[in-house]
Amino acid sequence: MARPNSGERAVARAVVVLAVALVAAVVGFALFVVLPNERTAFGVLLAVLAGVLGARVGGRVASRAFPGYNxxxxxxxxxxxxxxxxxxxxxxxxxxxxxxxxxxxxxxxxxxxxxxxxxxxxxxxxxxxxxxxxxxxxxxxxxxxxxxxxxxxxxxxxxxxxxxxxxxxxxxxxxxxxxxxxxxxxxxxxxxxxxxxxxxxxxxxxxxxxxxxxxxxxxxxxxxxxxxxxxxxxxxxxxxxxxxxxxxxxxxxxxxxxxxxxxxxxxxxxxxxxxxxxxxxxxxxxxxxxxxxxxxxxxxxxxxxxxxxxxxxxxxxxxxxxxxxxxxxxx
Known part of the structure; x- marks a missing residue:
């Protein structure tokens, strides 16, 4: 099976990063906004931070799964x-x-x-x-x-x-x-x-x-x-x-x-x-x-x-x- 080229690897990494960030943001929104039933600015901020952290984790996962160099x-x-x-x-x-x-x-x-x-x-x-x-x-x-x-x-x-x-x-x-x-x-x-x-x-x-x-x-x-x-x-x-x-x-x-x-x-x-x-x-x-x-x-x-x-x-x-x-x- 042919290995993905650099462009395909870049797209794959971006998809992984976005997917993990989105999941983290949704989980953060549920934990800090929906479950407490307090739609405060602080809760929304925590949800956003969860998404950012998810993006960083996703970046590491993507780099391992689809390395940008060989x-x-x-x-x-x-x-x-x-x-x-x-x-x-x-x-x-x-x-x-x-x-x-x-x-x-x-x-x-x-x-x-x-x-x-x-x-x-x-x-x-x-x-x-x-x-x-x-x-x-x-x-x-x-x-x-x-x-x-x-x-x-x-x-x-x-x-x-x-x-x-x-x-x-x-x-x-x-x-x-x-x-x-x-x-x-x-x-x-x-x-x-x-x-x-x-x-x-x-x-x-x-x-x-x-x-x-x-x-x-x-x-x-x-x-x-x-x-x-x-x-x-x-x-x-x-x-x-x-x-x-x-x-x-x-x-x-x-x-x-x-x-x-x-x-x-x-x-x-x-x-x-x-x-x-x-x-x-x-x-x-x-x-x-x-x-x-x-x-x-x-x-x-x-x-x-x-x-x-x-x-x-x-x-x-x-x-x-x-x-x-x-x-x-x-x-």
């Missing part, structure tokens, strides 16, 4: 980090990875969401948060279509490799299948200020990459090995998820391509707009697609807290963050 859309925008905050104060804020994972998992738990539409507009970011989002998308039980808007690079492409298909615009920037690691070398600056580095560490490579000392050849080889291991993992994930040969991926040498060229290379399944991606979802589902956006739910207190955190971070990060001893590894 596709969940989740967005990954900006740099990918655990908290959504950049490493430095002037770094553009992105979508927190944990929030994206939460939204995808919520879509997976929603019986109404039969497909996942993943919007990607990101230059990449941290390795593990990117992999967490990829894993959540891969675990979704239903068609998963990723579509790139402006940029789907590095960590964004890592995420896309966990989806069934990747769509892009002809002028989208796609690729950058590589890993970069960096460290600040502040040795000369520290010398000018009269600062010296004194090592207290257990383990030969514990302070490898410390900013206030020169990196040794052994440390450089060790750190480069970590980057190479991340890269091999990236290649394996993309090759498996996108059904591409590892050789083709390595041949890209972490270059970015416009969508049209990426499609020719097989890095993108199809070219088109968001609407084209939605049409593809309809084709996979076999019914009309109705999309709703899944967004993180935060209380007013949480929103105020995040705003205060951003202000405090911008004011207090200062120069100290630039002398972080850790090597910054990003996709």
């Amino acid at each position: 596709v969940a859309e989740v967005a990954v925008e900006g740099p990918i980090t655990r908290s959504g905050r950049g490493r430095f104060p002037n770094r553009v804020r992105g979508t927190p990875a944990d929030d994206v994972v939460e939204q995808i998992e919520a879509a997976g738990d929603d019986d109404n969401a039969k497909a996942l539409l993943l919007k990607l507009n990101t230059p990449g970011g941290e390795v593990v948060p990117s992999d967490d989002i990829r894993a959540a998308a891969a675990a979704f039980d239903g068609p998963t279509i990723a579509y790139a808007t402006d940029t789907c690079a590095s960590g964004g492409y890592w995420i896309a490799s966990g989806c069934d298909e990747l769509w892009a615009r002809e002028t989208s920037v796609v690729g950058s299948i590589g890993v970069i690691g960096s460290r600040v070398n502040a040795k000369e600056f520290a010398d000018e200020l009269g600062l010296s580095y004194e090592r207290f560490a257990a383990g030969r490579f514990k302070d490898a990459g410390a900013a206030l000392k020169e990196v040794t050849e052994d440390e450089r080889e060790y750190l480069q090995g970590l980057i190479d291991d991340y890269y091999e993992h990236f290649v394996e994930r993309v090759a498996e998820g996108r059904d591409l040969s590892p050789e083709l991926i390595r041949d890209t040498e972490a270059r970015v391509y416009l969508g049209e060229r990426a499609h020719e290379l097989g890095l993108v399944d199809a070219l088109g707009t968001r609407e084209d991606a939605v049409d593809r979802v309809e084709e996979l589902l076999g019914v009309e697609a109705s999309v709703t956006t899944f967004e993180p739910t935060r209380s007013l207190r949480e929103r105020l807290g995040r705003g205060a955190e951003s202000v405090a971070y911008a004011l207090g990060a200062g120069v100290a963050s630039r002398f972080d001893d850790d090597v910054d590894v990003r996709l």
Whole structure:
């Protein structure tokens, strides 16, 4: 039997809401006006309130019986980090990875969401948060279509490799299948200020990459090995998820391509707009697609807290963050 389309579902929801509201209003009129035999304004007001309450209850019933959507859309925008905050104060804020994972998992738990539409507009970011989002998308039980808007690079492409298909615009920037690691070398600056580095560490490579000392050849080889291991993992994930040969991926040498060229290379399944991606979802589902956006739910207190955190971070990060001893590894 054919499922009702969006217009039919809207009509059905409206009928349910009106029916429940009418029944509640009639019951309210009987309880507060007819039975007491007091046709007062207060009784009529109670009957009206009963109708309003019935409409709200009817809305909930109608939403469950005739859901207004069957596709969940989740967005990954900006740099990918655990908290959504950049490493430095002037770094553009992105979508927190944990929030994206939460939204995808919520879509997976929603019986109404039969497909996942993943919007990607990101230059990449941290390795593990990117992999967490990829894993959540891969675990979704239903068609998963990723579509790139402006940029789907590095960590964004890592995420896309966990989806069934990747769509892009002809002028989208796609690729950058590589890993970069960096460290600040502040040795000369520290010398000018009269600062010296004194090592207290257990383990030969514990302070490898410390900013206030020169990196040794052994440390450089060790750190480069970590980057190479991340890269091999990236290649394996993309090759498996996108059904591409590892050789083709390595041949890209972490270059970015416009969508049209990426499609020719097989890095993108199809070219088109968001609407084209939605049409593809309809084709996979076999019914009309109705999309709703899944967004993180935060209380007013949480929103105020995040705003205060951003202000405090911008004011207090200062120069100290630039002398972080850790090597910054990003996709």
